[in-house]
Amino acid sequence: MPALSSSNWDRRSILRAAAGLAAAGTLAACGSNNGRGGGSGSGKNLAQMFHAYGEAGTEQAVKRYAAAYKGAHVTTQWITGSNFESKLFASLLTKNAPDVFEFHPQYQLIKSGQVADLTDLIEPVKDDFNQADIASHTVDGKIYGIRMIDDPQFFFYRKSMLEKANIEPPTTLDELIEAAAKLTTDKVKGVFLGNDLHAVIQPLFYSAGADTLTDDNKIAYHTDGVVEGLKQLRKLFTSGDLLLDAPADYWDPSALNQGLCAIQFCGMWAMPQFQQTLGDDLGVMPFPKVGAAGKPSVYNGGWSVFVNAKSANVDAAKEYVKWLWIDQKKYQEDWALSYGFHIPPRTSIARSATKLKSGLPAEGVKLFDEYGHFDRIGWTQAMITATENVFADCVRKNGDPEAALDKCDKTVNAELKKLFG
Amino acid sequence: MSTTTTRGLAGPAPAEASPARPRRGLRGSSTFNFWLFTSPFLIGLIVFVYVPIGWSVYLSFFEARFTVTPSDFVGLGNYREILTDSNFTGSLVTFTVFALFIVPTTWALSLGLALLVNRLRFMRAFFRSVFFLPTACSYVAASLIWKMSIFNGVRFGLANTVLGLFGVDNTAWLADPSPPWYWLVIVTARLWLQSGFYMILFLAALQNIPRELYEAAAIDGARRGLQTFWYITLPQLRATSTAVILLLIVAAYQAFDEFFNLLSKTTWGRPPLVELYYTALGQDQNYGKGSAGAVILTLLICLVTLFQGRIMGFGRGEDSK
Incomplete structure (x- = not known):
């Protein structure tokens, strides 16, 4: 390029400017996607973080509630994928951490000062809450989270398939294994417990007469009953009667609805979708008892809302949480009953919930009341992962249950020591 | 210019x-x-x-839980912890097994594809593009397709449907680790994703081999096919092969997406990066220990690269021509 005319240079300058702008734009774009969006002018901006609920309309509902709030501009981060907790924990470390988030009551969040004390918000309406939900969020008399929904988890089964195989709903784990064998055909598997079985870990503990922890936060899951249960589950896992690697996991109603299995472990939330597809050909039952000392159980999971104590807008966030999850009963009812079925933790709402009063939903509520076990706040994510490894090692792999539980004890004890000294 | x-x-x-x-x-x-x-x-x-790498080195000397700005200096404590952690050392074994599998197979497959495409007289551009296309697909998307439609465990999964035609029972490819079918899923997904890219590298190298060499070989009585391939083509591809193997090893070390997406809540089949992800970003949020692992991994990659360069003569390819 020998001669460069001046017009050529003009073009270059433009190009150069454009390149510079593009580079600046690219850099600026990094980190701007924090879900906060622009301010609406009226007061503060708040960000809230939710995991992606499976039921249609939930995301819109959460955003609708947020839009109705006048005190601040609230944006929603809707986290898809199966590892909500790691995304939540990672983002809580950053400047873009949500001000409000949903999770389960876990003590390490309180110990590390991550969640704000919400006692003053709940205190006036404390008596209107399910007392078990208050207890599971309380440490030393302070309440750290507000329960939004309670989610009992239990088995759904196809009545017609059980009748055809001439069996009653199983009441012990042994019967469940037998039933699975009888119900399995070349098209249908007997039972679905989820692809990685993690959903039935706590039910197995409870049904074997054990628990996650004792009241004074010592290991309570390492019992002979649990060891027995693990051996039985290993038998079921290798029997060929258990549905594995289904395209959708246990929390999704697809496996039972598509006729892939006859009995599916799932949760109350999916009941409307089950009913829609299967009509009356549907029954529910608790996790059957394990061993002689056991009794049937239901794990009452659920989601609670927390305020990030390290946020710059703690007060505004508390205000918003109070507005939505204490004052706005209409929205609370909508959230619990209009999409999936969840049990409202507010007794006044639960009492007036006609949808849960009859038929199968009423049976679900009965399981919740009769067999339900709530979260223990001392049972944290690290311990949950340790028990998931137990299932990986001795149910999915042919390991020794005692050895797997011993390994788990080590992790759990280390964690307990860190948290409670 | x-x-x-x-x-x-x-x-x-x-x-x-x-x-x-x-x-x-x-x-x-x-x-x-x-x-x-x-x-x-x-x-x-x-x-x-570079800043994250530097920060990672810094973090690896600190007790850094739930924070990336730690103050508690622990010296080599994190290194001691991670090197005695059976999960991490196990993951290095996992990686080695994986690399032993994937590096030769990808090398052979992409070379094979390149030879085939190079031989084509017509529609060469078409096949070149077809084989190259999977490179454009994301690992996550491919993993989901592999997991949910090809290798799902139910009767309508593609693999199970095909096997069902021969009367084979449904197989749980991913949930059940014995036999370890999950390797099949992982290796095929990666082969599909990677081969096309390396095929292009080989193709370019093949087209660079001077015609005269083949003519001379033919005159000297070398038989077409295997003999020519062995004595002319393969030695001429030496530089490219070295580069490809190097890239494959690094890629294998960096394996994350398909393992993370295909295997959930397992204690097996975790390559180092997945293990470190769970250490640093899991419920423990132990950035110190995670960083120590990352530094060890980086050093290992450097060592292997240097070692491999020594053996295969990376960068000497130009002179040998």
Whole structure:
């Protein structure tokens, strides 16, 4: 390029400017996607973080509630994928951490000062809450989270398939294994417990007469009953009667609805979708008892809302949480009953919930009341992962249950020591 | 044109060069242009690669739980912890098994594809594109397809449907680790994703082999096919092969997406990066220990690369021609 005319240079300058702008734009774009969006002018901006609920309309509902709030501009981060907790924990470390988030009551969040004390918000309406939900969020008399929904988890089964195989709903784990064998055909598997079985870990503990922890936060899951249960589950896992690697996991109603299995472990939330597809050909039952000392159980999971104590807008966030999850009963009812079925933790709402009063939903509520076990706040994510490894090692792999539980004890004890000294 | 490029690459001349051409000033100098066009990339490299690496090294000497700005210096404690952690050392074994599998198979498959495509007389561009296309697919998307439609455990999964035709029972490819079918899923997914890219590298190298060599070989009585391939083609591909193997090993070390997406809540089949992800970003949020692992991994990659370069003569390819 020998001669460069001046017009050529003009073009270059433009190009150069454009390149510079593009580079600046690219850099600026990094980190701007924090879900906060622009301010609406009226007061503060708040960000809230939710995991992606499976039921249609939930995301819109959460955003609708947020839009109705006048005190601040609230944006929603809707986290898809199966590892909500790691995304939540990672983002809580950053400047873009949500001000409000949903999770389960876990003590390490309180110990590390991550969640704000919400006692003053709940205190006036404390008596209107399910007392078990208050207890599971309380440490030393302070309440750290507000329960939004309670989610009992239990088995759904196809009545017609059980009748055809001439069996009653199983009441012990042994019967469940037998039933699975009888119900399995070349098209249908007997039972679905989820692809990685993690959903039935706590039910197995409870049904074997054990628990996650004792009241004074010592290991309570390492019992002979649990060891027995693990051996039985290993038998079921290798029997060929258990549905594995289904395209959708246990929390999704697809496996039972598509006729892939006859009995599916799932949760109350999916009941409307089950009913829609299967009509009356549907029954529910608790996790059957394990061993002689056991009794049937239901794990009452659920989601609670927390305020990030390290946020710059703690007060505004508390205000918003109070507005939505204490004052706005209409929205609370909508959230619990209009999409999936969840049990409202507010007794006044639960009492007036006609949808849960009859038929199968009423049976679900009965399981919740009769067999339900709530979260223990001392049972944290690290311990949950340790028990998931137990299932990986001795149910999915042919390991020794005692050895797997011993390994788990080590992790759990280390964690307990860190948290409670 | 060419002068600008070579000068820029040979080492950026400082801005003093400009007085030689006063009328154009700094704006017109090639130095300025060099920095203008490389700086977006350089800034990105520094901000997103070198700073994090440096920070990671820093973190690895601290007790850093739930924080990336720690204050509790622990010296080599994290290194001691991670090196005695059976999960981490186990993951290095997992990686080795994986690399032993994937490196030779990808190498052979992409070379095979390149040879085939190179032989084509028509529709060469079409097949070249078809084999290259999977490279454009994301690992996550491919993993989901592999998991949910090809290798799901139910009767309508593709693999189970095909096997069902031969009367084979449904297989749980991923949930059940014995037998370890999950390797099949992982290896096929990666083969599908990677082979096309390396095929292009081989194809370019194949087209660079001088015709005269083949003619000379033919005159000397070398038989077409295996003999020619063994004595002419393969040695001529040496430089490319070395590069491909190097890239494959690094890629295998960096394996994450498909393992993370295909295997959930397992205690097996975790390559180092997945293990470190769970250490640093899992419920423990142990950035100190995670960083120590990352530093060890980086050192290992460097060592293997150097070692492999020694054996196979990476960079000596030019002289051997």
